[in-house]
Amino acid sequence: MHTTHPLDANDPLAAKRAAFSLPDDVIYLDGNSLGVLPAHVPARMQEVVANEWGQSLIRGWNEHNWIDLPQRVGNRIARLVGAAPGTVVACDSTTINVFKVVSAALNLRPDRKVILSDSGNFPTDLYVAGGLAELLDQGHELRVVAPEDVEAAVTDELAVLMLTQVDYKTGRRHDMKALTEKAHAAGALVMWDLAHSAGAFPVDLAGANADFAVGCGYKYLNGGPGAPAFLYVAPEHKNHVRPPMTGWMGHEAPFAFDLDYKPASGVDRMRVGTPPVLSLSALDAALDVFDDVDMGDIRKKSVSLCELFIKEVEARCPDLKLVSPRNEAVRGSQVSFRFKEGYALMQALIANGVIGDFRAPDTVRFGFTPLYISHADVMGAVEKLETILADRLWDRDEFKKRQKVT
Amino acid sequence: MHTTHPLDANDPLAAKRAAFSLPDDVIYLDGNSLGVLPAHVPARMQEVVANEWGQSLIRGWNEHNWIDLPQRVGNRIARLVGAAPGTVVACDSTTINVFKVVSAALNLRPDRKVILSDSGNFPTDLYVAGGLAELLDQGHELRVVAPEDVEAAVTDELAVLMLTQVDYKTGRRHDMKALTEKAHAAGALVMWDLAHSAGAFPVDLAGANADFAVGCGYKYLNGGPGAPAFLYVAPEHKNHVRPPMTGWMGHEAPFAFDLDYKPASGVDRMRVGTPPVLSLSALDAALDVFDDVDMGDIRKKSVSLCELFIKEVEARCPDLKLVSPRNEAVRGSQVSFRFKEGYALMQALIANGVIGDFRAPDTVRFGFTPLYISHADVMGAVEKLETILADRLWDRDEFKKRQKVT
Known part of the structure; x- marks a missing residue:
């Protein structure tokens, strides 16, 4: 898994990641469904x-x-x-x-x-x-x-x-x-x-x-x-x-x-x-x-994360078809792709530590939350995606049969 | 302040008090407005x-x-x-x-x-x-x-x-x-x-x-x-x-x-x-x-607490006029009295560690929650009430002038 990426080097929001309690073993691309726990909230x-x-x-x-x-x-x-x-x-x-x-x-x-x-x-x-x-x-x-x-x-x-x-x-x-x-x-x-x-x-x-x-x-x-x-x-x-x-x-x-x-x-x-x-x-x-964040910085990083994800997925996972607008000016802070076994694919991704979500009938959705997601995370997620698709990990019975709940 | 009362001796709910985090210094007769924190809830x-x-x-x-x-x-x-x-x-x-x-x-x-x-x-x-x-x-x-x-x-x-x-x-x-x-x-x-x-x-x-x-x-x-x-x-x-x-x-x-x-x-x-x-x-x-409470026990104790409170207040604080029904069959788990300076009276009570509440224009209200209130608490509350009325503690400027918020 990538732990550094050149685009993270001058990220003005990089320090913000420490303000969140992220689980160690996941790349969380679902902050558009449920945001991550800020570290000071439990106290x-x-x-x-x-x-x-x-x-x-x-x-x-x-x-x-x-x-x-x-x-x-x-x-x-x-x-x-x-x-x-x-x-x-x-x-x-x-x-x-x-x-x-x-x-x-x-x-x-x-x-x-x-x-x-x-x-x-x-x-x-x-x-x-x-x-x-x-x-x-x-x-x-x-x-x-x-x-x-x-x-x-x-x-x-x-x-x-x-x-x-x-x-x-x-x-x-x-x-x-x-x-x-x-x-x-x-x-x-x-x-x-x-x-x-x-x-x-x-x-x-x-x-x-x-x-x-x-x-x-x-x-x-x-x-x-x-x-x-x-x-x-x-x-x-x-x-x-x-x-x-x-x-x-x-x-x-x-x-x-x-x-x-x-x-x-x-x-x-x-x-x-x-x-x-x-x-x-x-x-x-x-x-x-x-409190100390410029929403302009958030947007700038969001676009950068989304663009990198689109570029890498399209290059390495050609079976996925982009659903989101290619033009960032008419796009929010998420990227969705279509894949006919989208539900099973997302289950396999989650089982491998990359959390996004699925929306019926065939859309896999990835949210990019610049306060706690890095370009290294994007690369790590794409790598898992590429492996799962190459090895047809999604094509296992357990992922296709499991009941969809969310 | 009374720490024991004969009516508490055989109370089947007595042990429940330990299930709540009651502040040490108050007699809380306002569980009908906001219930007390159960002790296991923070964890x-x-x-x-x-x-x-x-x-x-x-x-x-x-x-x-x-x-x-x-x-x-x-x-x-x-x-x-x-x-x-x-x-x-x-x-x-x-x-x-x-x-x-x-x-x-x-x-x-x-x-x-x-x-x-x-x-x-x-x-x-x-x-x-x-x-x-x-x-x-x-x-x-x-x-x-x-x-x-x-x-x-x-x-x-x-x-x-x-x-x-x-x-x-x-x-x-x-x-x-x-x-x-x-x-x-x-x-x-x-x-x-x-x-x-x-x-x-x-x-x-x-x-x-x-x-x-x-x-x-x-x-x-x-x-x-x-x-x-x-x-x-x-x-x-x-x-x-x-x-x-x-x-x-x-x-x-x-x-x-x-x-x-x-x-x-x-x-x-x-x-x-x-x-x-x-x-x-x-x-x-x-x-x-x-989970392990019989609602019949709760009612029995509630009636006992309310009856004791009414009897003692009427005997020792004749300026207070009972507003609640005297017949327990048509009464809930609270007792209210009328007093022309009810707001200032309740402020004085609260300042002295007995928490009830006030409802405009002239009603002081006391809730009796059998899971964490004892007959000894009732006696302690009446004692404070009697002292405050005898010493006209409610008649101080600070209690009459303070802005009512709740």
């Missing part, structure tokens, strides 16, 4: 569990300001996605936040009935938008087109354009600014799902004039399995939106225990129930690794 | 963070069966609330679960438009039901009556009767079985919020024939601040309900990534997004303390 969690909860008990809400965790964590994420302070809260799951945000957007466009999305969107976004249309029973339609047809499908029927910026399977990246502009010109609002964007490369929600966004805490933000998600409401909407779930944490005075609901000012109204202090604290701590 | 969380997340990474979904945590934890809670296996999932927040369940119930009664609740319900339940009615814009009405008027207000206009079994302020307990029967006779469905019931005394959802329930993970279940909540769907409804938020974790095959939504069979369809593994694992571990 911080111990402090939160044993002391904040164990010793402060109910006093923790004041002593440790638990109640503001959604905004504090939200503001830290805001910096990474080009959002102003006070426009992002960390809360609930990505799916629930899609529900909240699409509902709020529809309410701002009462005369329009079409939600436009694309077939490259992550299925849960489509499910929840379709379910919302059915729930409302007011004639809304979820219209799903191919990713390349989105621009042409933007018409003045649209209430909301709902897109995931980076396709979870292919890594194809939409042009956020251009599509937002086009939708606005047609009078529609735009929601961006940043699941595969936040922490992966510079995002500029304010510069793109996005109306709403949601995103995931457990991929490139390294918040831990099932970490809280986040949502963004643009400054011009945040005091006008109607949340569909009017919970006490979105009330202007939760602890007055009034019987009548009055929305909090700003993005806080999109909060619903009691914040999950343990998991928000893990995400909060995990975000420390971004 | 378990360390294992989950450092090993399950840190070492297994994405493989944790299979290796540790994270994906089934909502059902596994749900089944453990089911046992405590008289529900059959496979009818409870642990997920999201209580407020979000109220939204899901009330929406699902309304969908089963399309010709009816009234949601009945009472003014003793926790405000977030009322907010979210009212917000749902507004969101649906289909003529639904949230009707709120006094707790004692609920029975008379059950008519055949009702779609859903939505009640919290134990009043968070007063501890008054509704008769679950009788009200459910009455609502069913009127053709309505019933949802019970068990926030102050689950883990506090025996609940019999199946025996009461309840249709839906929700509850809280961080009060009597000791799951930690903001722990995941739970929801229950009766066996006769669980394959028919339409979830309002149709997320991928409620899909029959989440990892097929189909573009079309098909609900999972059973209560799983009420799940929405990726399960919060860290906080669900904390709740899962916390539930261990119930």
Whole structure:
């Protein structure tokens, strides 16, 4: 396995690898599914569990300001996605936040009935938008087109354009600014799902004039399995939106225990129930690794890692067909290939210490997280891939028969 | 301070106190707001963070069966609330679960438009039901009556009767079985919020024939601040309900990534997004303390603690007026008193090591959690209360001026 590579020599992010607890025996190319544990998080969690909860008990809400965790964590994420302070809260799951945000957007466009999305969107976004249309029973339609047809499908029927910026399977990246502009010109609002964007490369929600966004805490933000998600409401909407779930944490005075609901000012109204202090604290701590990082450096290294991987795989593993865009300008921080026995291939790779993932029916997906992946890792992964293909290691019964679970 | 009390001598739960990490210097009568840390949870969380997340990474979904945590934890809670296996999932927040369940119930009664609740319900339940009615814009009405008027207000206009079994302020307990029967006779469905019931005394959802329930993970279940909540769907409804938020974790095959939504069979369809593994694992571990406990023993001790507290406070602190029902049959596991300077009184109590809480405008509330509270604690708390009132310790500027936050 390669332990050094010339492209790692002047990497300004090289030292960051030590900030993560990477298992010794794996090359982890799946940070776009579940981010790696930052090394300081276990001690911080111990402090939160044993002391904040164990010793402060109910006093923790004041002593440790638990109640503001959604905004504090939200503001830290805001910096990474080009959002102003006070426009992002960390809360609930990505799916629930899609529900909240699409509902709020529809309410701002009462005369329009079409939600436009694309077939490259992550299925849960489509499910929840379709379910919302059915729930409302007011004639809304979820219209799903191919990713390349989105621009042409933007018409003045649209209430909301709902897109995931980076396709979870292919890594194809939409042009956020251009599509937002086009939708606005047609009078529609735009929601961006940043699941595969936040922490992966510079995002500029304010510069793109996005109306709403949601995103995931457990991929490139390294918040831990099932970490809280986040949502963004643009400054011009945040005091006008109607949340569909009017919970006490979105009330202007939760602890007055009034019987009548009055929305909090700003993005806080999109909060619903009691914040999950343990998991928000893990995400909060995990975000420390971004404190001294330039997102431009992350992007530069991401492109370099992806380009090297594509070049080497295409040269040495010709049976794999590139699914991701070749042009880095329209690609996120992952590279996917097609292979007819993709599931068995990925099982063999994992058994040999290279962790990526598989997406049905035939895509193997590799995520490149510049904070803890090196060019040497890329070379090591390609080497394993080449060996497995040359020796047809994937063609063993155990890999073809095993039940797919994730 | 009393360190022994004759009523503690034959307490079958006495040994349980050692299963919790109680701070040395406090008498904690607020387990109905935030439960105490079970002593083994920090080590378990360390294992989950450092090993399950840190070492297994994405493989944790299979290796540790994270994906089934909502059902596994749900089944453990089911046992405590008289529900059959496979009818409870642990997920999201209580407020979000109220939204899901009330929406699902309304969908089963399309010709009816009234949601009945009472003014003793926790405000977030009322907010979210009212917000749902507004969101649906289909003529639904949230009707709120006094707790004692609920029975008379059950008519055949009702779609859903939505009640919290134990009043968070007063501890008054509704008769679950009788009200459910009455609502069913009127053709309505019933949802019970068990926030102050689950883990506090025996609940019999199946025996009461309840249709839906929700509850809280961080009060009597000791799951930690903001722990995941739970929801229950009766066996006769669980394959028919339409979830309002149709997320991928409620899909029959989440990892097929189909573009079309098909609900999972059973209560799983009420799940929405990726399960919060860290906080669900904390709740899962916390539930261990119930494994060898008889809920009947918990209730017996709870009544004994509450009766002793009422008797002693009424004898020694006549300025406090009992708000909770005197009859234990209609009381939960808390006791509340009214005092005009209740906020300052509670601040003085907390400063003197007795932690209860305050609910506006003038109620001081004391929760009795039999797993870790003794009769000696009750006597110690009353002694402090008596001293503070005799010395007018509450009448100091600092206690009257401090800003109320929780």
